[in-house]
Amino acid sequence: MKPRATVATDPDRTCDGAGAPAGGGSGDGRDGNGGRTGRSRAIGTRNSGTRRSGPARKGPTGTGPRAGGITWRQRLHRDRTLVLMTLPAIALLLVFNYIPLLGNIVAFQDYDVYDLGITGSPFVGFDNFTRIFEDYRFWEVLINTLVIFLTQLVLFFPIPIAIALLLNTIMSARVRAWVQAVVYLPHFFSWVLVVTVFQQMFGGAGLVAQWLREHGHEGFDLMTDPGFFKFLVSAQAVWKDAGWGVIVFLAALAAVNTDLYEAAAVDGAGRWRRMWHVTLPALRPVIALLLVLRVGSALNLDFEQILLQRDQVGAGASEILDTYIWWTGIKTGDFGYAAAAGIFKGLFSVAMVLGANKVAHMLGEQGVYSKK
Numbered sequence: 001m002k003p004r005a006t007v008a009t010d011p012d013r014t015c016d017g018a019g020a021p022a023g024g025g026s027g028d029g030r031d032g033n034g035g036r037t038g039r040s041r042a043i044g045t046r047n048s049g050t051r052r053s054g055p056a057r058k059g060p061t062g063t064g065p066r067a068g069g070i071t072w073r074q075r076l077h078r079d080r081t082l083v084l085m086t087l088p089a090i091a092l093l094l095v096f097n098y099i100p101l102l103g104n105i106v107a108f109q110d111y112d113v114y115d116l117g118i119t120g121s122p123f124v125g126f127d128n129f130t131r132i133f134e135d136y137r138f139w140e141v142l143i144n145t146l147v148i149f150l151t152q153l154v155l156f157f158p159i160p161i162a163i164a165l166l167l168n169t170i171m172s173a174r175v176r177a178w179v180q181a182v183v184y185l186p187h188f189f190s191w192v193l194v195v196t197v198f199q200q201m202f203g204g205a206g207l208v209a210q211w212l213r214e215h216g217h218e219g220f221d222l223m224t225d226p227g228f229f230k231f232l233v234s235a236q237a238v239w240k241d242a243g244w245g246v247i248v249f250l251a252a253l254a255a256v257n258t259d260l261y262e263a264a265a266v267d268g269a270g271r272w273r274r275m276w277h278v279t280l281p282a283l284r285p286v287i288a289l290l291l292v293l294r295v296g297s298a299l300n301l302d303f304e305q306i307l308l309q310r311d312q313v314g315a316g317a318s319e320i321l322d323t324y325i326w327w328t329g330i331k332t333g334d335f336g337y338a339a340a341a342g343i344f345k346g347l348f349s350v351a352m353v354l355g356a357n358k359v360a361h362m363l364g365e366q367g368v369y370s371k372k
Contacts, residue, residue, distance in 0.1 A: 148233060300349070
């Protein structure tokens with residue numbers, strides 16, 4: 001076989017053939033006019049094709065590698081451990097949250113739990129919802145629920161923020177950790193224990209009333225005072241759950257850039273001005289998010305807390321929507337009425353979340369979801 005001709009590369013030559021000798025053809029693959037011959041063009045094309053590299057193309061089946069990423073099968077294989085860890089939580093969510101939603105059909109039936117069941121109970125349309133709107137007692141309970149919620153929102157919501165700001169100013173890490181643990185400990189107490197502690201402290205035979213009697217004053221019983229009930233349940237909620245909110249706000253404060261405090265101090269800002277202009281603006285997104293979620297759960301007051309104290313102050317002051325549904329719907333066997341009230345409660349909560357989130361967008365915050 002004849003040896004293959006090679007093309008010599010000359011750095012002094014340009015791509016348009018400038019600098020070639022004026023004579024006839026030469027062995028470098030160029031003709032007398034400086035142009036490439038057919039063989040040299042073919043070799044150049046072949047060589048340039050081998051040197052040229054580009055991104056990998058996606059296979060025809062859609063499962064090949066993509067430029068700058070991996071396929072969903074590769075991601076699933078990579079994160080298989082995390083997927084397996086989340087499967088039990090997803091199963092619990094389906095069993096206890098989504099599958100029971102099918103039972104909402106009871107709200108449109110004259111449901112008989114003992115004889116007919118869901119499949120045999122007759123449909124009554126929106127009669128159960130009509131009963132709700134015609135029940136004046138239902139609206140009284142709804143207003144009382146909103147009053148207790150607003151009282152807790154005003155008295156309870158700012159306290160975790162204040163405690164977090166106070167703990168953030170403590171320089172000693174040991175003291176800060178000890179105070180945080182003490183404040184957070186009641187979160188693990190049940191409502192039975194919380195109500196018992198308040199009964200022993202502020203009841204008619206509690207420590208405070210006995211101390212007042214021993215010093216010549218008249219005792220009191222806050223646990224049976226209907227007018228004081230909404231403040232009582234707010235105080236119980238503060239003592240039990242304020243520590244949980246402190247953790248959230250301390251985590252937000254830990255993300256604040258310390259250079260901002262140093263810059264504010266250099267500019268002459270004192271402690272209060274640094275808190276007002278640096279700390280609080282850093283907490284605004286978290287405050288807005290928790291406030292929207294709190295407003296969305298306006299009708300979801302603690303059922304156990306209210307039920308334990310319902311008989312002491314009477315249903316007129318302590319009845320909330322959950323206890324009313326339990327008493328008039330479930331306890332008396334009127335499950336259709338209870339289901340209709342539950343659907344109304346869910347729709348009302350969704351409307352509250354959307355409204356509060358709209359207000360957060362108007363104030364320049366993200367809220368639960370960002371504005372598109």
